[in-house]
Amino acid sequence: MSATGTTIAPTPRRPGRLSRFWQLNGAGYLFVLPSLIFFTIFIFIPLGWSFVLSFQEFGFRGSTFIGLDNYVGLLNDPIFRQSAVNTVIFSVFTVAVWVLVSMALATLIHPLPQRVRTFFRAAYYLPAVTSAVFIALVWKWVLNANPWGLANYGLSLFGLGPVGFISDPSPFLGANVALWSVILSSVLTIPAVGVVLYSAALSAIPQELYEAAESEGAGAFAKFRYVTVPLLKPVTLYVTVIYTIAAFEVFERVYVMTGGGPGYATHTIVYLIWRTGFRFSEYGLASAQAFILFMVIATISVLQFRALRSDVEY
Amino acid sequence: MATARGAEDRLTPEPRPQTTIPLLPEEMPVPTTAAAGRSGRRQPRRERLITLAVLIPVAVIALFPFYWMVTTALTPRAAAIRVPPTILPLDATLANFQSLFAQAPVLLWAFNSLLIATAIMVGHIIFDSMAGYAFARKRFRGKGILFTMIVSSLMIPVHVTLVPRFILINEMGLNNNLLGVIAPSIADVFGIFLMRQFMQSLPTELEEAARVDGANEWQVFWRIVMPLSRPAVATVAIFSFVGAWNAFLWPLIVLSDRSLLTLPVGVALLQQEFSSNIGLQMAGAVIGAVPMILLFLVFQRHFLEGVRVGALKG
Numbered sequence: 001m002s003a004t005g006t007t008i009a010p011t012p013r014r015p016g017r018l019s020r021f022w023q024l025n026g027a028g029y030l031f032v033l034p035s036l037i038f039f040t041i042f043i044f045i046p047l048g049w050s051f052v053l054s055f056q057e058f059g060f061r062g063s064t065f066i067g068l069d070n071y072v073g074l075l076n077d078p079i080f081r082q083s084a085v086n087t088v089i090f091s092v093f094t095v096a097v098w099v100l101v102s103m104a105l106a107t108l109i110h111p112l113p114q115r116v117r118t119f120f121r122a123a124y125y126l127p128a129v130t131s132a133v134f135i136a137l138v139w140k141w142v143l144n145a146n147p148w149g150l151a152n153y154g155l156s157l158f159g160l161g162p163v164g165f166i167s168d169p170s171p172f173l174g175a176n177v178a179l180w181s182v183i184l185s186s187v188l189t190i191p192a193v194g195v196v197l198y199s200a201a202l203s204a205i206p207q208e209l210y211e212a213a214e215s216e217g218a219g220a221f222a223k224f225r226y227v228t229v230p231l232l233k234p235v236t237l238y239v240t241v242i243y244t245i246a247a248f249e250v251f252e253r254v255y256v257m258t259g260g261g262p263g264y265a266t267h268t269i270v271y272l273i274w275r276t277g278f279r280f281s282e283y284g285l286a287s288a289q290a291f292i293l294f295m296v297i298a299t300i301s302v303l304q305f306r307a308l309r310s311d312v313e314y
Numbered sequence: 315m316a317t318a319r320g321a322e323d324r325l326t327p328e329p330r331p332q333t334t335i336p337l338l339p340e341e342m343p344v345p346t347t348a349a350a351g352r353s354g355r356r357q358p359r360r361e362r363l364i365t366l367a368v369l370i371p372v373a374v375i376a377l378f379p380f381y382w383m384v385t386t387a388l389t390p391r392a393a394a395i396r397v398p399p400t401i402l403p404l405d406a407t408l409a410n411f412q413s414l415f416a417q418a419p420v421l422l423w424a425f426n427s428l429l430i431a432t433a434i435m436v437g438h439i440i441f442d443s444m445a446g447y448a449f450a451r452k453r454f455r456g457k458g459i460l461f462t463m464i465v466s467s468l469m470i471p472v473h474v475t476l477v478p479r480f481i482l483i484n485e486m487g488l489n490n491n492l493l494g495v496i497a498p499s500i501a502d503v504f505g506i507f508l509m510r511q512f513m514q515s516l517p518t519e520l521e522e523a524a525r526v527d528g529a530n531e532w533q534v535f536w537r538i539v540m541p542l543s544r545p546a547v548a549t550v551a552i553f554s555f556v557g558a559w560n561a562f563l564w565p566l567i568v569l570s571d572r573s574l575l576t577l578p579v580g581v582a583l584l585q586q587e588f589s590s591n592i593g594l595q596m597a598g599a600v601i602g603a604v605p606m607i608l609l610f611l612v613f614q615r616h617f618l619e620g621v622r623v624g625a626l627k628g
Contacts, residue, residue, distance in 0.1 A: 025455050029454055036460065041482070111365070129609070131562060273473050277477050
């Protein structure tokens with residue numbers, strides 16, 4: 001069949017089933033082989049290994065098996081709890097705003113002439129091609145507690161402040177000032193991927209549906225509410241899932257803006273995993289933390305798919 | 315699905331036909347009435363003004379971090395901590411850049427970033443395409459299971475595999491080595507998926523003709539299929555390059571010598587080393603961000619298309 005098949009096939013002395021199998025399948029295997037080796041070494045083996053590690057304590061004399069101690073310890077650990085709560089608060093607000101904003105922006109951009117559309121989409125996309133490190137560094141500078149910090153200068157014009165945006169751990173609206181400042185900086189980052197996805201979906205909605213709605217007397221808002229939103233449901237589902245995962249895995253922003261502080265005020269799960277694993281070399285504990293994150297993300301994704309799954313057809 | 319070849323075959327089961335054709339030119343009219351969308355219609359003047367009154371401020375928010383980054387980088391050190399803040403860089407100076415180059419190996423960081431991003435990009439181009447080709451064109455036992463395995467690895471958060479991966483890299487002697495950053499990213503799911511999608515839509519005649527002319531499997535792939543897949547390869551290349559350039563967590567874990575850092579890790583280090591010199595930090599951020607912004611402006615179409623195609627994973 002194939003040239004490679006004949007050159008690599010076993011010697012003609014044993015033209016058995018193996019050689020025929022290889023002739024039929026060999027080329028396919030050879031083409032996937034590099035990727036397969038890669039995925040095995042760097043994803044599948046580490047996944048299982050990490051699971052094993054999460055039941056061990058990593059010490060100077062090697063690892064010891066400690067059963068569920070890592071997991072039990074984490075559930076009673078106030079730092080882990082605070083990190084989990086922070087992550088949830090961060091995710092709920094960030095995802096809600098990102099999904100709503102990306103849907104609204106795409107809807108507003110859609111009817112514009114093509115050149116204008118391209119301009120706005122490019123402007124909104126720029127932060128997405130820039131490392132979060134650089135953007136977070138700017139927000140840290142804008143939100144610094146000194147009177148020359150841009151945010152505090154703005155407040156001073158109204159006779160307010162100064163506020164220690166990212167250095168103040170005092171309670172505020174159910175969380176703390178520093179965490180809200182990190183959330184604010186995320187919310188102000190335009191959700192570019194969502195805008196692009198919603199735009200693509202909008203151009204797939206048949207014009208006739210809007211005409212039908214108009215003929216029944218629907219205004220702009222009614223058309224949006226009863227035609228656009230339901231038809232965008234599959235995209236809303238996808239965008240919600242990817243943004244939830246991204247928000248649960250927030251790291252750079254916290255690392256750069258607050259270093260998890262003050263105290264543990266802005267610790268998130270991934271920040272904690274990084275500190276546990278690579279600052280304190282507690283490999284077992286870090287693996288247990290990561291597995292809890294994995295389970296939580298998987299559960300939420302499944303629930304979101306259940307809740308938002310739709311059978312929209314048009 | 316696995317055996318479907320022609321574009322028509324693939325289109326039928328998809329809910330949103332127009333987005334399943336990979337790599338349509340931006341805004342290309344799609345040959346169905348459904349695709350006309352609302353964009354053809356003229357918008358009333360008042361509606362348009364309201365739209366722009368929302369979109370323009372949002373664009374200002376999106377671009378603000380870049381403006382403030384550049385302004386601060388160009389402001390003399392003493393003027394940066396003055397009240398009121400310097401909103402317009404009227405007495406712009408390159409002094410911050412000069413002191414940055416004098417005090418930190420920024421060029422080396424840029425070189426490291428370039429090297430890592432290029433190596434990962436080349437890896438993705440070769441290995442992702444090979445696997446994508448096998449999944450699109452070859453028949454082999456276990457193909458469905460392998461493809462499912464690879465795609466489902468998307469659901470594994472990278473943080474779960476961090477610790478074992480670090481132990482592995484350490485054992486390989488690649489800790490604190492650029493190769494340790496490159497190796498675990500040499501192939502990826504997104505690229506495999508995108509290449510498979512694109513190659514499935516290619517006609518098979520050229521490949522068959524080449525086989526008749528005696529080309530071997532590798533020649534068919536490299537000389538016939540790859541050149542035909544140029545648009546998909548470009549998208550994979552750009553996404554890999556930008557992703558690798560902006561990566562933070564893994565390089566932060568693996569690299570420790572000051573001379574081996576990448577730009578994001580190096581710039582994050584600057585804020586610890588020169589915490590009181592904001593102009594210098596912002597100069598570093600500008601150097602890290604500008605190359606990707608230029609790349610985006612040149613290859614905009616590929617970015618937006620890649621996001622859309624990537625969405626089909628979900």
